[in-house]
Amino acid sequence: MKVAIAQIKPKLGDIKENIEKHIEYTKKAVEARSQLIIFPELSLTGYFLQDLAPEIAIKENSPILEPLKKLSEDIQIVLGLVEEDENYHIFNTIFFIHKGKVVHKHRKIYLSPYTNEYSFFHTGNSLETISTSIGEVAVLTGEDFLHLSTLYIAWLKEINLLIVPTARFFASNNTSDIYELAGSLYSRLLGTYIVVVNRVGVEDGYVFFGKSFVKDPFGETVLCLPENSEGLEVVEIVPELVRSARISFSIRRYERPEFLLKEVKKFLENEEGKYE
Amino acid sequence: MNREWLKKQLELKEPEDILRKIIYFVREEFEKFGFKKAVIGISGGIDSALSAFIGSQALGKENIIGISMPYKTSAKESIEDARLVAQTLGINFIEIDITPQIDAYFSRFPEANKLRYGNKMARERMSILYDMAHKEGALVLGTSNKSEILVGYATRWGDMAVDINPIGDLYKTQVWQLARYTSIPEKIIKKKPTADLWPGQTDENELGITYEILDQILYAYVDLRLSLEDIVNLGFDKNTVEKVIEKVKSSQYKRKLPIICKISQRTPDKNLLYFRDWGR
Numbered sequence: 001m002k003v004a005i006a007q008i009k010p011k012l013g014d015i016k017e018n019i020e021k022h023i024e025y026t027k028k029a030v031e032a033r034s035q036l037i038i039f040p041e042l043s044l045t046g047y048f049l050q051d052l053a054p055e056i057a058i059k060e061n062s063p064i065l066e067p068l069k070k071l072s073e074d075i076q077i078v079l080g081l082v083e084e085d086e087n088y089h090i091f092n093t094i095f096f097i098h099k100g101k102v103v104h105k106h107r108k109i110y111l112s113p114y115t116n117e118y119s120f121f122h123t124g125n126s127l128e129t130i131s132t133s134i135g136e137v138a139v140l141t142g143e144d145f146l147h148l149s150t151l152y153i154a155w156l157k158e159i160n161l162l163i164v165p166t167a168r169f170f171a172s173n174n175t176s177d178i179y180e181l182a183g184s185l186y187s188r189l190l191g192t193y194i195v196v197v198n199r200v201g202v203e204d205g206y207v208f209f210g211k212s213f214v215k216d217p218f219g220e221t222v223l224c225l226p227e228n229s230e231g232l233e234v235v236e237i238v239p240e241l242v243r244s245a246r247i248s249f250s251i252r253r254y255e256r257p258e259f260l261l262k263e264v265k266k267f268l269e270n271e272e273g274k275y276e
Numbered sequence: 277m278n279r280e281w282l283k284k285q286l287e288l289k290e291p292e293d294i295l296r297k298i299i300y301f302v303r304e305e306f307e308k309f310g311f312k313k314a315v316i317g318i319s320g321g322i323d324s325a326l327s328a329f330i331g332s333q334a335l336g337k338e339n340i341i342g343i344s345m346p347y348k349t350s351a352k353e354s355i356e357d358a359r360l361v362a363q364t365l366g367i368n369f370i371e372i373d374i375t376p377q378i379d380a381y382f383s384r385f386p387e388a389n390k391l392r393y394g395n396k397m398a399r400e401r402m403s404i405l406y407d408m409a410h411k412e413g414a415l416v417l418g419t420s421n422k423s424e425i426l427v428g429y430a431t432r433w434g435d436m437a438v439d440i441n442p443i444g445d446l447y448k449t450q451v452w453q454l455a456r457y458t459s460i461p462e463k464i465i466k467k468k469p470t471a472d473l474w475p476g477q478t479d480e481n482e483l484g485i486t487y488e489i490l491d492q493i494l495y496a497y498v499d500l501r502l503s504l505e506d507i508v509n510l511g512f513d514k515n516t517v518e519k520v521i522e523k524v525k526s527s528q529y530k531r532k533l534p535i536i537c538k539i540s541q542r543t544p545d546k547n548l549l550y551f552r553d554w555g556r
Contacts, residue, residue: 055501170538170539171538204535205543207537
């Protein structure tokens with residue numbers, strides 16, 4: 001399956017213009033015969049929304065998504081936006097749009113504390129997978145990818161492709177990119193493809209640095225986009241490589257979730273008594 | 277929900293209580309920073325009058341220095357009104373004509389338009405206020421109200437540059453309402469708002485709508501978080517509402533500090549999350 005990485009520069013708060021860009025990139029991906037196109041976290045809205053978040057939130061059936069739904073006959077479109085549910089709760093959400101409908105969604109679970117996401121979004125509470133032609137696929141948004149609990153669920157479910165939309169900005173010239181490190185490690189540990197799609201552009205001095213990448217199930221970098229520029233790149237996902245990686249490194253077979261459950265239960269029971 | 281309801285919502289329910297809170301605020305903040313005196317630009321308008329009143333209630337009228345800074349095209353009435361305000365409130369009062377310095381500068385740029393003159397005057401006044409504040413060991417009291425701050429009808433680093441602003445969270449119509457609970461003369465409360473930066477200028481002409489309508493739209497959008505559609509349904513012209521929202525959006529930069537490019541984990545304008553009153 002061909003997967004297109006759309007490393008774009010959204011305009012903060014301008015859904016109309018951002019939709020145009022999503023359409024443009026999706027058309028290019030279709031031309032390049034991709035079956036899946038992935039956009040960054042909050043690609044439809046820009047990242048530092050703050051008070052804009054409730055103003056820019058849309059529902060699954062919003063007419064704004066119509067043009068993209070029309071394009072989604074032969075390609076699955078994975079994009080980021082602010083979603084509002086029937087209880088007026090808003091989420092940092094990733095939609096999968098295919099054959100004219102929203103077929104899957106992931107609401108970010110582990111919101112970013114450094115950028116005050118908790119002040120503006122509700123947290124998601126589940127990690128579901130979606131079936132595709134290459135097998136089960138899951139999404140972890142931004143910091144979801146850095147928590148062991150969410151990685152563990154992805155591992156348990158033995159997904160073949162992990163999609164990680166992010167909106168990462170430069171914040172220190174002294175540390176390596178932890179997502180890159182995690183990508184290399186987990187792709188090998190899980191025996192899965194990991195696609196991290198980051199945005200570019202600047203918002204009030206926060207520089208989003210791009211450098212989207214794809215790791216194969218052997219932990220090798222298959223694709224890496226440049227810093228600071230928009231671009232569309234296509235990569236081939238090969239399920240046979242997943243099989244090969246898992247046969248050669250098969251520790252998943254020996255994993256004992258009941259052990260985890262027992263230990264976590266014990267830990268929580270201990271924690272409960274601790275602060276009385 | 278309709279415009280009548282909106283108008284009622286805008287009215288301050290307990291104006292005297294609000295006044296007391298703001299007076300308390302001024303007293304506390306000045307004390308925290310170790311200052312007893314305040315300087316304030318007195319234009320002869322209602323905003324500076326209310327600010328000066330609050331200042332004199334908080335710090336004592338003898339500790340307020342009102343400064344009138346006319347330019348040669350300032351309305352004579354404004355200058356007289358400034359004197360009237362200072363007299364009524366019993367505060368100290370100085371007049372400083374800014375014509376020489378403004379004209380000296382623009383003698384080099386005779387083609388300058390009135391906006392450039394207006395901004396230069398606003399910034400010259402700020403410059404004078406800060407020099408006088410230094411001289412008197414005082415802080416600068418601000419006079420911008422919520423309506424003008426939200427639509428950006430103020431000069432960045434001009435009248436927006438102050439130390440403490442007692443009325444920045446009050447809409448113009450609320451300023452008028454509060455003024456009635458003070459000793460500010462009726463004449464001042466009733467006059468047409470003007471920045472007086474050029475002859476015949478009035479706020480409502482510049483903005484294109486009356487403060488009454490502007491405040492209702494702003495209240496609906498900013499305070500009630502209503503959508504454009506909802507606001508229009510309350511009974512406002514769509515074009516007008518769109519223009520107001522656009523003014524709020526495009527003036528946001530005036531309400532923020534200059535942007536710094538983020539390189540480190542803790543960038544001075546973004547990640548030093550301490551209040552101004554840190555340690556005070």
